Amino acid sequence: MEHFKHLLTSYFGPLNDQELDMIQSYFYEEKLTKNSFFTKTDKVCDKLSIIKSGILRIYSLSEGKEITQWIASENYMMTEVLGFFFDRPNRWNIQAYNDVDLWTIAKTDYLKLCRDFPKWIDIEKQLMLKCFVMIENRIFAHLSMTAQERYEMYFEQNSLLFNKVPLQHIASVLGMSPETLSRIRKHHAQTS
Structure with missing residues (x-):
């Protein structure tokens, strides 16, 4: 558990051992097998997790087509x-791409943690702000960057995923067709 x-x-800044132990006591270890669901569209998600190992894919169906919103790893x-x-x-399905190990907190325990550990509200605020910045960066990239630039930025941050998940999922995250991604990858390989 170290x-x-x-x-x-690393997520929330300095916490003392007592605070870390308290937070940890609310989480449990969970395992998902390949292709099982963390949660599904139209259900109500009742847990929050940190990925210890493995890959989760966040996607939805639109007009019979899968749209991958994000691929999350360790x-x-x-x-x-x-x-x-x-x-x-x-709104989203969250599915295990491979076997996944998680540290999970149930919604009921999350609410207890908020009550029992008031500092958690500040921690939660930091987390939300980090998520908001990440979303802003993604929107900015989609609005202002070329497909090539989006690919290069994503590859720099997530290069290991390119050997682990189908490229059509990565293309969807980047807002481009698999054919465009293939063309960009080929050009990138030739110039690197």
């Missing part, structure tokens, strides 16, 4: 925001 404590401090926090924070039906 890895878990290290992750907490050390990412994971939940479906509408379900977990607003008790509304999920």
Whole structure:
């Protein structure tokens, strides 16, 4: 669990041993097998997790076509925001791409943690702000960068995923067709 404590401090800044132990006591280890679901569209997500190992894919169906919104790997926090924070039906499916190990907190325990550990509200605020910045960066990239630039930025940040998940999922995350991604990858390989 030292890895878990290290992750907490990297996400939320300095926490003392007593605070880390308290937070950790609310989480449990969970395993998902390949292709099983963390949560599904139209359900209400009742947990928040940190990925210890493995890959989760966040996607939805639109007119019979899968749209991959994000691919999350080790050390990412994971939940479906509408379900977990607003008790509304999920917009996204979250599925294990391979076997996944998680540290998970149930919604009921999350609410207890907020009550029992008031500092958690500040921690949660930091997390939300980090998520907001990440979303802003993605929107900015889609509005202002070329497909080539989006590819290069994503590849720099997530190069290991390119050998682990189908390229059509990465193309979807980047907002481009698989053919465009293939053409960009070929050009990138020739110029590197």
